[in-house]
Amino acid sequence: MGIQFSDSVRRCCVGMIFLVFITTGCQSDVEALDVINISNTPGRSEFPAIAADSRGYFYVVWEERAPNGILDIYISERPLGGDWTDPEYILEPLTPQRQPEVVVDNENTLHVVGQYSNPQGGGEVLYTRKPLNGDWTIPEIIRMYGAAARPDLAVDNGGNIHIVWVELVGPWPVFYAKKAHNGSWSTPVQISTDDAFPWSSPEIVVDLQGYAHVVWTASTQEPSSLNWMTYTTNAQGDTWSSPTVVALDSALGIGSPTIAVDNERTIHVAWSQNRNISYTFKFTDTQWNAPTSVCSNSTVSEWPCLVTDNAGVLHLVWSEVISELYYATKDTGSDWSEPDVYQVTLYSMKMALSTNTLGIVFSTHSETDTLLENYEIFFVEVPKK
Ligand SMILES: [Ca+2]
Numbered sequence: 001m002g003i004q005f006s007d008s009v010r011r012c013c014v015g016m017i018f019l020v021f022i023t024t025g026c027q028s029d030v031e032a033l034d035v036i037n038i039s040n041t042p043g044r045s046e047f048p049a050i051a052a053d054s055r056g057y058f059y060v061v062w063e064e065r066a067p068n069g070i071l072d073i074y075i076s077e078r079p080l081g082g083d084w085t086d087p088e089y090i091l092e093p094l095t096p097q098r099q100p101e102v103v104v105d106n107e108n109t110l111h112v113v114g115q116y117s118n119p120q121g122g123g124e125v126l127y128t129r130k131p132l133n134g135d136w137t138i139p140e141i142i143r144m145y146g147a148a149a150r151p152d153l154a155v156d157n158g159g160n161i162h163i164v165w166v167e168l169v170g171p172w173p174v175f176y177a178k179k180a181h182n183g184s185w186s187t188p189v190q191i192s193t194d195d196a197f198p199w200s201s202p203e204i205v206v207d208l209q210g211y212a213h214v215v216w217t218a219s220t221q222e223p224s225s226l227n228w229m230t231y232t233t234n235a236q237g238d239t240w241s242s243p244t245v246v247a248l249d250s251a252l253g254i255g256s257p258t259i260a261v262d263n264e265r266t267i268h269v270a271w272s273q274n275r276n277i278s279y280t281f282k283f284t285d286t287q288w289n290a291p292t293s294v295c296s297n298s299t300v301s302e303w304p305c306l307v308t309d310n311a312g313v314l315h316l317v318w319s320e321v322i323s324e325l326y327y328a329t330k331d332t333g334s335d336w337s338e339p340d341v342y343q344v345t346l347y348s349m350k351m352a353l354s355t356n357t358l359g360i361v362f363s364t365h366s367e368t369d370t371l372l373e374n375y376e377i378f379f380v381e382v383p384k385k
C-alpha cells in the first residue's frame, strides 16, 4: 500500500509540475509597477479614458460623482517627466455628465465627448474641445432619441471628429456622426441593424484617409446563447457597409472589443473569449482572417486594449487573473511576442501610447476605503517595447 501511495503522490506531483509548466506557458519574469492615484478625491471616480499628445503629455478624463451627488467630467494631465495636475472639472454647470472619452489631434487640441442628461432627463452626446494653451469650447450637444449612452470618438489627420454612440431605445441602435474641422456636425446615421442588439459600447478608429472603422459585440434580442463581434466601416465612399461578423461564440463568450488601424489601412481587432485574448485582422478589401489566440493559457485573460504605432507595430495589453498586466507586441508579418508581465491589480482599463511608454488607467477603490465607496483613478506606465 505504502509503495502504491508513494507512486500516486509522485504521479500527482509530476502532474502538478506539468500543470504549472502549462499555465505559465506565456509568462516571463514578473516586474512590479508604481501605481499612481491621480484622482484622490472624496467622490466616486470611474470610467477613466486616456490620451497622449505629441509632446509626451498624458491626459486622463473620468466621471466624478462628488459627495453632493453632482456628476461631472474631470481631467488631469501630466507633462513629460512631470507630475499629475490636480483634478479639475471641464464644464459646469452643464451636469450631469458621464462616460467621457478623450483624443488628441495632430495640433495637440484635446477633444472630449461624454453623455449629458438634459433637464428633462434625456441622454445626449456632449462634445467640447480645448486647443493647446486655450480654453474649453462651449459644449455642443448631439441629440437623437434622448437616450444616448457610451459615446466614443476618434480624430483623423484632417482634424475631423468622428463619434459613435448607442441610443437605449428599441433595438439599441448605434449611431455615427462627423464634425468637419472647424465645421458643423453631420446628421447622425444609424450604422447597426435591428437584429444585432449591442452588448458593448461601440469602439471607433479612423484611418489615414479619414474613414471610420467601428466594432461592438452583439447578440439577438431573443434569449440566445449566441453572441458575436460586429464590424462596419464607411471606407467604401462614405456609405456604411452592412455590419459583418468578425467572430462568433455559442456561450455569450465574446467581450471587450478593441480596434486599431495601421497606416497601411489594415484593421486589427482583439477581444476576450474563452478565458483568452483573441485577435484577427483584415485588409481594406478582404474578409476577416480566422481569429487566433494571442496567448493560450488556462488562466482568465480579459480587458484587452490594442493600439498601433506609426511603424505599424501593434501594442496589446490585457489583465491576467486581475493581478497581472500582460503586454505583447506584433510586427507586420510576425507572431505576437512573448508578453512582458507586470504585477498590478487592475480591472477594465484604457491605454494610450506615448513616445516611449504606454500609459494605462483603471478605476477601483483605494486601499484605505473599507466601505468600497470612494473609487479612484489609477495610472501605471510601462516601457514601450
Ligand atoms: Ca475618488
Ligand SMILES: [Ca+2]
Pocket: 275, 276, 277, 295, 296, 297, 298, 299, 300, 301
Ligand atoms: Ca487565458
